[in-house]
Amino acid sequence: MEKPIGIFDSGMGGLTVLAELRRTLPDEDFIYLGDTARVPYGSRSARTVERYSLEVADYLMQQGVKMLVIACNTATAHAYKSLRQKLPVPVVGVIEPGVAALLRATKNRRVGIIGTRSTIRSGSYEQALKAHDPELSVFSKACPLFVPLIEEGWMDKKITALVIEEYLSEMVREEIDSIVLGCTHYPLLRPAIQKIYPDLQLIDSSVEVARSVARELLERKLQHIEKRERGKLRILLTDVTDQLRQLEQLFLGMTVEHLEEVQIDPHA
Amino acid sequence: MEKPIGIFDSGMGGLTVLAELRRTLPDEDFIYLGDTARVPYGSRSARTVERYSLEVADYLMQQGVKMLVIACNTATAHAYKSLRQKLPVPVVGVIEPGVAALLRATKNRRVGIIGTRSTIRSGSYEQALKAHDPELSVFSKACPLFVPLIEEGWMDKKITALVIEEYLSEMVREEIDSIVLGCTHYPLLRPAIQKIYPDLQLIDSSVEVARSVARELLERKLQHIEKRERGKLRILLTDVTDQLRQLEQLFLGMTVEHLEEVQIDPHA
Numbered sequence: 082m083e084k085p086i087g088i089f090d091s092g093m094g095g096l097t098v099l100a101e102l103r104r105t106l107p108d109e110d111f112i113y114l115g116d117t118a119r120v121p122y123g124s125r126s127a128r129t130v131e132r133y134s135l136e137v138a139d140y141l142m143q144q145g146v147k148m149l150v151i152a153c154n155t156a157t158a159h160a161y162k163s164l165r166q167k168l169p170v171p172v173v174g175v176i177e178p179g180v181a182a183l184l185r186a187t188k189n190r191r192v193g194i195i196g197t198r199s200t201i202r203s204g205s206y207e208q209a210l211k212a213h214d215p216e217l218s219v220f221s222k223a224c225p226l227f228v229p230l231i232e233e234g235w236m237d238k239k240i241t242a243l244v245i246e247e248y249l250s251e252m253v254r255e256e257i258d259s260i261v262l263g264c265t266h267y268p269l270l271r272p273a274i275q276k277i278y279p280d281l282q283l284i285d286s287s288v289e290v291a292r293s294v295a296r297e298l299l300e301r302k303l304q305h306i307e308k309r310e311r312g313k314l315r316i317l318l319t320d321v322t323d324q325l326r327q328l329e330q331l332f333l334g335m336t337v338e339h340l341e342e343v344q345i346d347p348h349a
Numbered sequence: 350m351e352k353p354i355g356i357f358d359s360g361m362g363g364l365t366v367l368a369e370l371r372r373t374l375p376d377e378d379f380i381y382l383g384d385t386a387r388v389p390y391g392s393r394s395a396r397t398v399e400r401y402s403l404e405v406a407d408y409l410m411q412q413g414v415k416m417l418v419i420a421c422n423t424a425t426a427h428a429y430k431s432l433r434q435k436l437p438v439p440v441v442g443v444i445e446p447g448v449a450a451l452l453r454a455t456k457n458r459r460v461g462i463i464g465t466r467s468t469i470r471s472g473s474y475e476q477a478l479k480a481h482d483p484e485l486s487v488f489s490k491a492c493p494l495f496v497p498l499i500e501e502g503w504m505d506k507k508i509t510a511l512v513i514e515e516y517l518s519e520m521v522r523e524e525i526d527s528i529v530l531g532c533t534h535y536p537l538l539r540p541a542i543q544k545i546y547p548d549l550q551l552i553d554s555s556v557e558v559a560r561s562v563a564r565e566l567l568e569r570k571l572q573h574i575e576k577r578e579r580g581k582l583r584i585l586l587t588d589v590t591d592q593l594r595q596l597e598q599l600f601l602g603m604t605v606e607h608l609e610e611v612q613i614d615p616h617a
Contacts, residue, residue, distance in 0.1 A: 118397050119387055129386050129588045198592065229497050240511045247508065320397045324466060 085110035087146030092120035094265035095152030096332035105291035108305040110313040118319035122155040123197025134160035158203035179286030180209040186259040194221040196263030220252040353378035355414030360388030362533035363420030364600035373559035376573040378581040386587035390423040391465025402428035426471035447554030454527040462489040464531030488520040
């Protein structure tokens, strides 16, 4: 039996990455776990985010995944290293692919990073960027209002435009030319941000993540062999509410027949 | 040894209730537990909120509390009944006191309720109000942007005024005369709401909760006997981040010397 690729996020935002993975790798089976009973990771401490991520990864390993994709910037920031060390399967995070894309995009070597409080506080993007190019000027900003605005579906409202300016105007004044959308929700704000700042290059790392995963599968000879129309998809959530069906449509562009609710046992 | 009063919330918002309790009952000892590792409860399912609330209450019972105050509207909506049944100590929630205050405040019997998605979805306020007065016209609205706006400290910004109008204009057009602030964060938005709608009566249930607790202590002869300057206060959190110090100042009006981090064992 072919094994699925495991992918997890603190909630539903990682579905934007899943959607991209399915476009790039239509033959593969995927199992997505959203830790909706403990979302958002973005406002929590590094230690708690690491603990939650390890618990979720253990659960997916028990489901027999052949590879793990961390489709959450905060979890990548705080748990990528531990997961690489501990898991017997390849692990792909969202930060390195985003960093690679940002480095290719910038012309003036002045770049921006936006994300949750916890991702920004971690300094993970800065460290990865500086490791590649110590001379880069990096400006970062936590944007905690973006996720709830997106989840309200207010992408086109004047309120959202004002919040975007509130968060980004300072780094735009610093003449950055590219910015990485360092949270899997943010690609949904792309049109609204681009409308206000048409010259800014907005990096959505999900495309780059899908490429990394495809490359890794190939190198490790883990690709799905048999050709078919479309691989299987399971979506597991640790808490299911009415609102999630709407978010699923928003982030994944489709509705899955059955959202499975699972409980993660921290003592497993 | 005198026993403390236990008080819990999903996070830091319940500190507004704690502040009021300490003003009303300066002799009492308090132990506050904020479940910051799993905040917010307001976007979760009823079942998950109930489970988390029971775990938190168990933890406080192990600390030897003489009474439990649920300083969280969402937890009151979903766990008040279970906690009343299961705990051997008196339990006070925030909904009944808020309902009593709202019923006293309204002249035209057209009232509003605002809160988290989960509180509004529960219909708890409506049910309690209708039980007292079946003829009341009740309008309710979930306001999920209010908490992150408050936690950003944006109470005076134009963005916040726009969000307030977005959420409240419809029920104001329905000519409500009073509205209950059905989330412990919301009292901090009181000045901003009052500025836009000066004629609206805004009900902050924490004053009423403190009165209920005082009455209950008296009836059950549980008051602290010995007179003193000020009772003891312990603040326990399930996750401690830098941001919490700022919220503590915002909600409690003071900084506590030591925030204790505790882990709640769901299998206790």
